[in-house]
Amino acid sequence: MSAFTSLRPSLGLARTAAQASRGFSSSASRSVARMIITGRLAAEPELQATASGQDVLRYAVGTSYGSKDNRQTSWFRVASFLPEGAQRDFIMSLPKGTLVYLEGDASMRTYEDADGKKHSALNIVQRSLEVLSRPPPTEEQ
Structure with missing residues (x-):
């Protein structure tokens, strides 16, 4: 029991040091909502x-x-601010029905339409996008 008692104070100091080091960050504090x-x-x-x-x-x-x-379907509108280049061209070439894995930052926005009715919208800004599979070719393609 004396060994347990002698370890307790050092554990308390370690815990305090760990908490103090977690409180420091070089970036600004902000909340993030990420969606996959x-x-x-x-x-x-x-x-x-x-x-x-x-x-x-x-x-x-x-x-x-x-x-x-x-069957229930949910639709998510996504915006991407990629600069001109291969990545943006690749995404623009994807056909309807392509199965994708998307990671993005999400935010809610409320607004009032011309009739005074309030609406809410979920905004997603793309962080990354991976193609999992393309739709089978149709006769039109």
Whole structure:
């Protein structure tokens, strides 16, 4: 029992030192909501310009769950601010129905429409995107 008692004070100091070191960060403190979505592209991604002239790649990903008789689908709108280059061109070339794995930062936005009705929207900004499988070719392609 004396060995246990002699270790206790040193454990307390170690715990205090660990807590103190966790409190330091060189980056600003902020909350982050990260989402991971595995689903299919609703349509081919589109390149649009923002009001400030910055290019934004927009697309939607659909996820489904439930049995065939009671299938539910959720749609997620995604924005990507990739610069011109191979990555952006690759994403723009993906056809509707491509199965993707997406990681992104999420935020909620509330707004009022022209009729005064309040709406909420989930905004997702792409961090990374991986293609899991492409849809089978159709006769049109």
